[in-house]
Amino acid sequence: MKIERADCExxxxxxxxxxxxxxxxxxPSVVYLDGNSLGALPAATPARLGQLVEKEWGTDLIRSWxxxxxxxxxxxxxxxxxxxIGADSDEVIAADSTSINFFKLAAAAMxxxxxxxxxxxxxxxxxxxxxxxxxLRDMLGGAIxxxxxxPEEILGALDDTVALLALTHIHYKTGTIHDMQVLTQAAHAVxxxxxxxxxxxxxxxxxxxxxxxxxLAIGCGYKYLNGxxxxxxxxxAARRHQPLLRQPLSGWMGHAAPFDFGDDYRPADGMARTxxxxxxxxxxxxxxxxxxxxxxxxxxxxxxxxxxxxxxxxALLEARCPEAGFEVACPxxxxxxxxxxxxxxxxxxxxxxxxxxxxxIGDFRAPxxxxxxxxxxxxxxxxxxxxxxxxxxxxxxEDWRRERFRERTAVT
Amino acid sequence: MKIERADCExxxxxxxxxxxxxxxxxxPSVVYLDGNSLGALPAATPARLGQLVEKEWGTDLIRSWxxxxxxxxxxxxxxxxxxxIGADSDEVIAADSTSINFFKLAAAAMxxxxxxxxxxxxxxxxxxxxxxxxxLRDMLGGAIxxxxxxPEEILGALDDTVALLALTHIHYKTGTIHDMQVLTQAAHAVxxxxxxxxxxxxxxxxxxxxxxxxxLAIGCGYKYLNGxxxxxxxxxAARRHQPLLRQPLSGWMGHAAPFDFGDDYRPADGMARTxxxxxxxxxxxxxxxxxxxxxxxxxxxxxxxxxxxxxxxxALLEARCPEAGFEVACPxxxxxxxxxxxxxxxxxxxxxxxxxxxxxIGDFRAPxxxxxxxxxxxxxxxxxxxxxxxxxxxxxxEDWRRERFRERTAVT
Numbered sequence: 092m093k094i095e096r097a098d099c100e101x102x103x104x105x106x107x108x109x110x111x112x113x114x115x116x117x118x119p120s121v122v123y124l125d126g127n128s129l130g131a132l133p134a135a136t137p138a139r140l141g142q143l144v145e146k147e148w149g150t151d152l153i154r155s156w157x158x159x160x161x162x163x164x165x166x167x168x169x170x171x172x173x174x175x176i177g178a179d180s181d182e183v184i185a186a187d188s189t190s191i192n193f194f195k196l197a198a199a200a201m202x203x204x205x206x207x208x209x210x211x212x213x214x215x216x217x218x219x220x221x222x223x224x225x226x227l228r229d230m231l232g233g234a235i236x237x238x239x240x241x242p243e244e245i246l247g248a249l250d251d252t253v254a255l256l257a258l259t260h261i262h263y264k265t266g267t268i269h270d271m272q273v274l275t276q277a278a279h280a281v282x283x284x285x286x287x288x289x290x291x292x293x294x295x296x297x298x299x300x301x302x303x304x305x306x307l308a309i310g311c312g313y314k315y316l317n318g319x320x321x322x323x324x325x326x327x328a329a330r331r332h333q334p335l336l337r338q339p340l341s342g343w344m345g346h347a348a349p350f351d352f353g354d355d356y357r358p359a360d361g362m363a364r365t366x367x368x369x370x371x372x373x374x375x376x377x378x379x380x381x382x383x384x385x386x387x388x389x390x391x392x393x394x395x396x397x398x399x400x401x402x403x404x405x406a407l408l409e410a411r412c413p414e415a416g417f418e419v420a421c422p423x424x425x426x427x428x429x430x431x432x433x434x435x436x437x438x439x440x441x442x443x444x445x446x447x448x449x450x451x452i453g454d455f456r457a458p459x460x461x462x463x464x465x466x467x468x469x470x471x472x473x474x475x476x477x478x479x480x481x482x483x484x485x486x487x488x489e490d491w492r493r494e495r496f497r498e499r500t501a502v503t
Numbered sequence: 504m505k506i507e508r509a510d511c512e513x514x515x516x517x518x519x520x521x522x523x524x525x526x527x528x529x530x531p532s533v534v535y536l537d538g539n540s541l542g543a544l545p546a547a548t549p550a551r552l553g554q555l556v557e558k559e560w561g562t563d564l565i566r567s568w569x570x571x572x573x574x575x576x577x578x579x580x581x582x583x584x585x586x587x588i589g590a591d592s593d594e595v596i597a598a599d600s601t602s603i604n605f606f607k608l609a610a611a612a613m614x615x616x617x618x619x620x621x622x623x624x625x626x627x628x629x630x631x632x633x634x635x636x637x638x639l640r641d642m643l644g645g646a647i648x649x650x651x652x653x654p655e656e657i658l659g660a661l662d663d664t665v666a667l668l669a670l671t672h673i674h675y676k677t678g679t680i681h682d683m684q685v686l687t688q689a690a691h692a693v694x695x696x697x698x699x700x701x702x703x704x705x706x707x708x709x710x711x712x713x714x715x716x717x718x719l720a721i722g723c724g725y726k727y728l729n730g731x732x733x734x735x736x737x738x739x740a741a742r743r744h745q746p747l748l749r750q751p752l753s754g755w756m757g758h759a760a761p762f763d764f765g766d767d768y769r770p771a772d773g774m775a776r777t778x779x780x781x782x783x784x785x786x787x788x789x790x791x792x793x794x795x796x797x798x799x800x801x802x803x804x805x806x807x808x809x810x811x812x813x814x815x816x817x818a819l820l821e822a823r824c825p826e827a828g829f830e831v832a833c834p835x836x837x838x839x840x841x842x843x844x845x846x847x848x849x850x851x852x853x854x855x856x857x858x859x860x861x862x863x864i865g866d867f868r869a870p871x872x873x874x875x876x877x878x879x880x881x882x883x884x885x886x887x888x889x890x891x892x893x894x895x896x897x898x899x900x901e902d903w904r905r906e907r908f909r910e911r912t913a914v915t
Contacts, residue, residue, distance in 0.1 A: 116557070116561045118564075123564060125565045128565050129565045131561075131564070132556065132557070132560050132561035136556060137553065137556050137557055140552055140553075140556055140785070144544065144549050144552055144731070144789075145528070145549055148541075149528045149530070149543075149544035149549075150530050152535060152537065152543070152864060153540050153541045153866065154859070154864070156732075161732060187599065187600070187603065187780075188754070188779060188781060188783070189780055189781075190752070190754030190756075190780030191599065191603060191754070191779055191780055194754075198642060202642075214766055216766075218755050218758070218761070218764050218766065219754045219755035219756075219780065221767075221768070222753045222754055222757075222758060223752070223754055223779075225767070226750070226752060226753030226754075227751060229749065229753075230610060230614075230642075230643075230751035231642075239766065264764075313781070319556070319784065320560055320567070320568075320782075320783075320785065321573075321780075321782045321783040321784045321785070321787070322783070322785075323783070324780075337641065338638070339641065339642035340602070340606055340635070340638060341635060341641075342603070342606075342631045342634055342638075343602065343631035343634055344631075346634060349630070350869065351869060352630050352676075352869055353630065354626055354627065354628075354630065354633050354651065356633070356637045356638065367600060367606075367635075368599075368600025368601055368602030368603055369600060369601075369733045370732075371732075371733040371734070371735070371786045372733045373731050373732065373733070373785050373786050373789055374733075374783045374785050374786045375733070377556075452564060452565060452566070454565065456764060457762065457763060457764055
């Protein structure tokens with residue numbers, strides 16, 4: 092059955108999340124399919140930051156740490172992220188960057204599960220996770236074995252020497268979802284803990300960290316959570332692990348009594364012990380507004396729409412660009428696919444650039460992946476229609492083909 | 504010679520830095536003497552953040568990483584901090600928090616100077632520095648000896664087992680300055696490196712990191728650099744150390760080619776290898792405006808005025824509150840004193856609270872220290888006059904004395 096533009100308009104008209112787009116300021120001339128890299132600007136953020144800067148910082152100055160409760164921003168934001176990931180409010184806290192948080196919890200896991208010293212992860216994982224594990228290993232003088240295997244070898248790599256299984260839940264390139272429940276059970280079966288990187292998951296798919304008995308997790312504030320460029324990340328630790336959790340970035344904000352100014356570190360109760368330095372208040376305030384775009388939104392609705400948007404894009408691509416040389420690099424089964432469509436094309440970089448010049452913003456990941464993220468709070472079905480129309484236009488564009496030809500000529 | 508209000512007005516009229524106050528938005532009803540805890544709001548910051556959020560994030564979206572060069576913010580800001588601390592532009596970079604940066608460079612130093620394993624620091628140092636060193640030690644299974652000694656014992660604690668001397672250059676409570684040149688030479692004489700915490704120094708006093716042959720340093724963006732609450736910090740490594748510098752928080756932004764997305768970490772050249780995760784763009788932009796308040800300002804002028812403001816405050820205190828029970832807790836010699844006046848008083852907390860209610864904002868550090876920071880870009884001589892007038896008023900205030908009396912009665 093051929094999908095028409097009017098079908099997409101009807102889907103938008105019937106979309107229970109359609110109202111949420113008004114929570115964002117999206118440039119009218121743009122089809123934005125890169126919320127998996129940088130979430131769009133929430134409509135409330137500019138005014139909130141203006142108030143924070145001019146009133147709280149400028150006028151109330153140092154008193155705002157208490158008067159405006161800056162000091163509790165990490166806990167307050169964590170508590171609002173918690174329901175989005177299937178956790179309790181005291182199991183999540185916002186802080187620092189995803190890379191730093193990954194280091195904290197990987198190091199903490201190795202201590203929790205000593206004397207085991209093997210970490211299993213995945214080849215082609217988001218690089219920062221592998222780099223941070225390598226940094227941890229090198230710092231410990233090689234006292235960690237990194238077992239980095241192909242995705243299909245993960246289960247087989249788990250044995251009773253493994254301390255930690257550290258995986259990105261949804262692959263940043265292909266959008267493939269790991270089965271958190273199955274892998275967590277397999278890890279637990281050999282006595283290993285799990286550390287999940289939820290960068291492409293939080294705010295994009297339904298998550299059940301508590302129900303699936305995840306041990307540890309971190310996630311990103313600037314993708315689907317709309318916290319702004321380089322927003323702080325978040326950390327999760329199951330309540331059962333918190334009393335024994337010790338992480339090496341033991342700065343004063345993780346101290347049980349930071350304003351006693353004692354010489355000896357004593358970890359705070361609960362997730363606060365994963366904090367390190369002074370919270371980045373401006374960035375935290377923007378993250379709070381980003382997370383607030385999910386107020387009164389059911390993640391089940393987000394997920395349903397995310398699947399539908401992805402299915403629509405794949406169907407339109409096959410209808411409109413059947414001969415363009417694209418290879419579908421993401422799962423066709425929406426149940427196994429995160430909130431993005433990934434395609435392979437040898438001229439992927441050039442195609443993404445040509446699309447951007449036509450107002451359709453996706454991104455490119457070396458060597459040949461085109462990524463199109465769908466963010467159900469603001470991506471419309473009609474946006475998918477427009478994106479594929481433009482993509483078909485790029486493919487058909489004579490100038491672009493000539494340019495491609497010239498480049499090839501130049502290289503050979 | 505009695506100092507009169509008119510003398511202070513004359514000093515302001517003759518102050519070569521008087522014009523710099525217009526670079527800030529200071530509430531007219533406030534005498535702000537807490538810039539050593541949170542720098543005042545630069546006048547340019549609200550508009551810059553508004554533009555960043557609405558145009559760069561909201562409209563240009565993901566393209567801003569290149570179009571507005573977000574990606575190079577750490578280097579660009581570092582290059583502007585460099586002249587304030589006596590370093591070259593490629594020796595400084597902005598990133599993360601001071602606590603996290605301290606961890607990175609302490610860990611890097613232990614690797615640079617292996618197999619030595621002793622770190623010397625100071626009792627009563629700013630707690631986060633000691634806590635982070637303890638975290639590093641514990642993570643390494645006790646393979647580090649922390650030798651934390653009284654200030655007067657530092658030189659004696661240096662021997663040929665010492666890998667690192669890690670000190671805060673200006674003490675957060677007393678404002679006492681360590682002699683960077685003497686201590687660095689002493690450390691080098693036994694083969695140790697130095698890691699200086701410049702949190703209370705950068706933007707406050709003249710610094711000569713290169714000339715004094717400092718090895719490593721970190722500093723704070725939210726105090727005298729006016730970068731906003733929880734602003735990113737900065738890191739310094741002498742050029743000679745950079746090629747061998749390896750730090751464990753080896754996230755993707757410290758990679759030689761982060762967008763190649765390879766599986767193996769390869770450190771970037773120069774200071775970029777001290778980066779970890781994605782830069783916090785909003786916080787970085789505010790820090791850039793904070794650092795810009797020093798444009799065309801000579802740190803020698805800043806230092807001269809800082810000393811004069813401190814001397815004025817001590818002189819006025821002795822003239823106006825000779826019997827109030829204050830003990831001067833900072834060096835009386837301005838050459839040995841950072842940009843703050845510290846007093847001890849058994850009722851310090853109550854006095855600071857009473858002062859704040861009168862619009863004079865200093866702060867209190869347990870157990871009995873009153874801190875008054877002077878920030879020469881915006882603190883006026885007349886502010887010091889007003890602060891001491893109010894302090895004398897607090898001391899003389901019958902209500903306050905009654906309240907103090909009631910409290911004491913309640914306690915006994």
